[in-house]
Amino acid sequence: MSTAISAAAPTTLPLGKALNAGLRRALENDPKVVLLGEDIGKLGGVFRITDGLQKDFGPNRVIDTPLAESGIIGTAVGLAMRGYRPVCEIQFDGFIYPGFDQIVSQVAKLHYRTSGNVKMPITIRVPYGGGIGAIEHHSESPEGYFAATAGLRVVTCSNASDAQTMIQQAIASDDPVLFFEPKRRYWEKGQIDPAAETSPLHRARVVAPGTDVTVVAYGPLVTTALQAAKVAADEGRSVEVIDLRSISPLDVDTVAASVQRTGRLVITHEAPVFLGIGAEIAARIGERCFYHLEAPVARVGGFTVPYPPAKLEEHFLPDVDRILDAVDRTFTA
Amino acid sequence: MCPAATQSLSKDVPLFDTDEIVQLITETGQRRTHPDFSAWVEDIDLTELRALYEDLVVVRRIDAEATALQRQGELGLWAPLLGQEAAQVGSARALDPGDFVFASYREHGVAYCRDVDPTHMLRFWRGSTHSGWNPFDYNMTTPAIIVGAQALHATGYALGMQFDGSDGAAITYFGDGATSQGDISEAFGFAASFNAPVVFFCQNNQWAISEPVSLQSRVSIAARGRGFGVPSVRVDGNDVLAVIAVTRAALERAREGSGPTLIEAVTYRMGPHTTSDDPTRYRPAALDEEWKRKDPLDRIRALLDSAGAIDDTYLAAVQQRADDTAAALRRGCLETVEPEPMSLFDNVYAEPHPLVDEERRQFAAYLDSFEGTDA
Ligand SMILES: Cc1ncc(C[n+]2csc(CCOP(=O)(O)OP(=O)(O)O)c2C)c(N)n1
Numbered sequence: 265m266s267t268a269i270s271a272a273a274p275t276t277l278p279l280g281k282a283l284n285a286g287l288r289r290a291l292e293n294d295p296k297v298v299l300l301g302e303d304i305g306k307l308g309g310v311f312r313i314t315d316g317l318q319k320d321f322g323p324n325r326v327i328d329t330p331l332a333e334s335g336i337i338g339t340a341v342g343l344a345m346r347g348y349r350p351v352c353e354i355q356f357d358g359f360i361y362p363g364f365d366q367i368v369s370q371v372a373k374l375h376y377r378t379s380g381n382v383k384m385p386i387t388i389r390v391p392y393g394g395g396i397g398a399i400e401h402h403s404e405s406p407e408g409y410f411a412a413t414a415g416l417r418v419v420t421c422s423n424a425s426d427a428q429t430m431i432q433q434a435i436a437s438d439d440p441v442l443f444f445e446p447k448r449r450y451w452e453k454g455q456i457d458p459a460a461e462t463s464p465l466h467r468a469r470v471v472a473p474g475t476d477v478t479v480v481a482y483g484p485l486v487t488t489a490l491q492a493a494k495v496a497a498d499e500g501r502s503v504e505v506i507d508l509r510s511i512s513p514l515d516v517d518t519v520a521a522s523v524q525r526t527g528r529l530v531i532t533h534e535a536p537v538f539l540g541i542g543a544e545i546a547a548r549i550g551e552r553c554f555y556h557l558e559a560p561v562a563r564v565g566g567f568t569v570p571y572p573p574a575k576l577e578e579h580f581l582p583d584v585d586r587i588l589d590a591v592d593r594t595f596t597a
Numbered sequence: 598m599c600p601a602a603t604q605s606l607s608k609d610v611p612l613f614d615t616d617e618i619v620q621l622i623t624e625t626g627q628r629r630t631h632p633d634f635s636a637w638v639e640d641i642d643l644t645e646l647r648a649l650y651e652d653l654v655v656v657r658r659i660d661a662e663a664t665a666l667q668r669q670g671e672l673g674l675w676a677p678l679l680g681q682e683a684a685q686v687g688s689a690r691a692l693d694p695g696d697f698v699f700a701s702y703r704e705h706g707v708a709y710c711r712d713v714d715p716t717h718m719l720r721f722w723r724g725s726t727h728s729g730w731n732p733f734d735y736n737m738t739t740p741a742i743i744v745g746a747q748a749l750h751a752t753g754y755a756l757g758m759q760f761d762g763s764d765g766a767a768i769t770y771f772g773d774g775a776t777s778q779g780d781i782s783e784a785f786g787f788a789a790s791f792n793a794p795v796v797f798f799c800q801n802n803q804w805a806i807s808e809p810v811s812l813q814s815r816v817s818i819a820a821r822g823r824g825f826g827v828p829s830v831r832v833d834g835n836d837v838l839a840v841i842a843v844t845r846a847a848l849e850r851a852r853e854g855s856g857p858t859l860i861e862a863v864t865y866r867m868g869p870h871t872t873s874d875d876p877t878r879y880r881p882a883a884l885d886e887e888w889k890r891k892d893p894l895d896r897i898r899a900l901l902d903s904a905g906a907i908d909d910t911y912l913a914a915v916q917q918r919a920d921d922t923a924a925a926l927r928r929g930c931l932e933t934v935e936p937e938p939m940s941l942f943d944n945v946y947a948e949p950h951p952l953v954d955e956e957r958r959q960f961a962a963y964l965d966s967f968e969g970t971d972a
Contacts, residue, residue: 302805303806303807303808306878307879310874328807329812330812331744331774331777331778331805334779335777335779358743361743362779399673399722399740400742401742402742567953567960568945569941570945573724573725573726574723574724575725575936580941
């Protein structure tokens, strides 16, 4: 088996291919890593994230499962108890719910319930979010349900370099990790940064420095936030963009340090604003940075509606204009 | 033997305990008799068969036109039914208007038989709406995307029918892959325990996206039903007549209080899973060729031909009807009125909800702020 994606590999990859490279490395480095999911073998997954892996690692390492999410997650629990490190693929965000009970009742709690005797080093990969013109149940952002459950770690990548590194870190973690992949960014190319591997999984990162206002984003909206920052810069406003990367645990320190510099905070995500991750960040920043804030914290997210039909999603999803509008609000409040 | 299957029946309904595949028209178009099922389609003469053939041709044409519209960017996605026309038309033509259909996402042929305007089928796939029609207008649900969920809904609806003393039945459609889902097992269990008047109609088209049926089940799909006490029959899903016969028998069992039946229609998906799928990555071309020879349209056409029941004028007329339907479909698709931005907030709740109302007001104000700008 070749171990060298490294030297010969290109330094620029689409996010989806970077995930594939990360999974390949995890399979190479640890014989206990097994992948399981619907259509992940011969087809390479509906997004081709596991393309070629079954061919190279065999059907016992890259397992096409029957069409059953509860089955996938529940089987992973048993595999984990037997010393394996299962990596489950859920085909689309909206299909995770048949596996929800196994995730929140079993995967999340077994370590606690067994006084730490049973570990659940399970990674659950979920392509999530909208913007691809899909039909129902294919564009949701369910991260909040999982972040609300103690015992689970919840992370999401926004670029190719993180994708390749974070997936390996998630698999190496002895805790269960919900790994949300921004599906509309799968084809976006990015530099693979060799230094990225030293950044811990739970650490947020300033991806664009700025002085006037902090914009916190994660997953698919990091790209949008960076675009908004550019437009704002042309209008003479300096926006600092933070990529949260980890949703649970939340790296409030990095956000607070930024807000202490800028005095203003906008948080954006695709999930509805109500009880979204933004609410938690706003509350914590309110506690930590009350005297630094020049304006109320602004949130930009989905509405309190189910994810709409594709012809309406441009109105549902936060875009550059809505982020800029929120930035403006923090200056006029 | 399942207890339900031993109850008395109005016609001779077999006990459904074999894995034999019921067939009434051979692959080359000869009519066959079956000791248990021929009686169920005695009334279907050549005129009726011609009408069924017409249905099959029109349904195939609707599917082809929708696939073309997807390729032309008018639809986001489409789930083709190519190869499954007989399973859908046969089962749907066995239904009474008062029966209720709980469909998955591929039942365009069933929808056609329920008189759903084909244009309305497209709206969902175009992304204009989540539901192209009102389920209560046609006694048929709009597409269910979460695999298997609808089987439980059908079971519940059937229970309601039973409680109400209705002589209707519910029928639910799902694929072979779906039988791996817990919801399907739970539906079998509930239906058997409560003797619900529901017909489970599995289109075993051999594939769940890239996964062959052998990965879902080591026994026939029909055997899965039997394990729950649901009498189960296998039928040649490319034989429209046989499908009508078994579906009529199953519906009759439901109506007279004999409980649920599982029908496994053995068929083949001749195209991709959806228009985003590439079957060449997982499916041997030889298999496609093999099933092409069992085409559900060819066989009934051969039967009509050998009976001298069709000629060129008839075939041209059928084709014309199919083309007209397709033209209307295309026109309807291109004329779709797209939803207004503010409709985002409609129907989230049945009763007023202050948070939704507040977001509606805020978003309206936001949109108004662009008035007069070119943004
Ligand atoms: C709960 C759930 N998991 C996964 C999917 C993705 N998916 C859609 S259709 C499909 C295959 C279904 O196969 P089958 O039940 O055999 O029906 P067919 O599409 O062949 O008619 C899969 C995996 C889904 N829609 N719902």
